[in-house]
Amino acid sequence: MITKELDCFNIAQICDSGQCFRMRQKRDNLYSVIAGNEYLEVTQNGGQCTFHCDENKYETFWKKYFDLNADYKKYIESIDEEDSYLKKASEFGFGIRILRQDLWEMIVSFLISQQNNIVRIRRCIDNICERYGEKRSDGCGNFYYTFPKAEILAELHEDALKDCNLGYRSKYVVRTAKSLTGGEVSLEAIKQMPYKEAKAELMKLYGIGEKVADCICLFALHHFEAFPVDTHIRQALEGHYPDGFPAERYRGCEGVMQQYIFYYELLGKKLG
Known part of the structure; x- marks a missing residue:
């Protein structure tokens, strides 16, 4: 400790x-x-x-x-x-x-956040982690699930995550996972970009508008110029x-x- x-x-x-x-x-x-x-x-x-x-x-x-x-x-x-x-x-x-925070995790989290509240967002993320992540132990009796990799979610049908309570947001997450694993957009490249370029690149992904892109830029890429407006x-x-x-x-x-x-x-x- x-x-x-x-x-x-x-x-x-x-x-x-x-x-x-x-x-x-x-x-x-x-x-x-x-x-x-x-x-x-x-x-x-x-x-x-x-x-x-x-x-x-x-x-x-x-x-x-x-x-x-x-x-x-x-x-x-x-x-x-x-x-x-x-x-x-x-x-x-x-x-x-x-x-x-991790860029991929923030992309998924804020895709799910659209027209949603914090309690439901947490529940949705718990659901996809428990179903598609890996179960781990911290060595002190606490078990938890890792965040699922893009490669795992890219193999799913567009509506598969409705079973995790994502609703219409399921296709946002699955299509985005496919775009990333297919090489249409590179997370590693985005990490090296200045704020405006990173934001524009993120908005190429399905379901990501200006507000979500700003959230990702702020909470994953640490671009303090970002000012998400909800x-x-x-x-x-x-x-x-x-x-x-x-x-x-x-x-x-x-x-x-x-x-x-x-x-x-x-x-x-x-x-x-």
């Missing part, structure tokens, strides 16, 4: 921020997360976080995954003092970090930024601000 004192890190907020669908609260302050082939449990008390893994795995995988080398306090301090709305949103979601963000823009979000001021961290806004619109207002 590795214990760290961390600023601007809150595993509960990250879990509910809508960027990761394989993270769960197991009990009280204990959370589990599955990323690709890896499984981790995290315990947090205040700023003290315990990562239930060895030091090598923390340093080589999880530290990067949680973006722990970045100073998110600087992002929060950069917010315009006169922008009371964004300041309130950042205070509410101060512990959110932009995760560095219903929650659109409402915030209409209510607080009628002339458009001041992206120029936040150049290089627009996506971080988007997450503060999204999380606040999703959960902050419900709490008053």
Whole structure:
């Protein structure tokens, strides 16, 4: 186990921020997360976080995954003092970090996310992992399923994933898997592209529009220029930024601000 004192890190907020669908609260302050082939449990008390893994795995995988080398306090301090709305949103979601997630997993996750809610998205992803992923053990009695490879899903009939509750999104996922395995679009090439090129390339895949492409660019490729606009963000823009979000001021961290806004619109207002 590795214990760290961390600023601007809150595993509960990250879990509910809508960027990761394989993270769960197991009990009280204990959370589990599955990323690709890896499984981790995290315990947090205040700023003290315990990562239930060895030091090598923390340093080589999880530290990067949680973006722990970045100073998110600087992002929060950069917010315009006169922008009371964004300041309130950042205070509410101060512990959110932009995760560095697997590109293929994010493509599938956000194809499934269309016209869907977080609870159902999680259930859909659990279903396809249990049916088409590999069962693994973390060595401590926890069993989990890896995310299915594109090659596996590419062999399916377009409607096969309806059995996993994907509905019409089944064909999005299967056709995309076929495009990737057939070489029409290269994930390795996308990883090397700047934001605008990567976004355009992602939109060549069936079912991926501008918003989904931006989510993938932000949560998999770590392109902080991406600013996904869904219903929650659109409402915030209409209510607080009628002339458009001041992206120029936040150049290089627009996506971080988007997450503060999204999380606040999703959960902050419900709490008053």
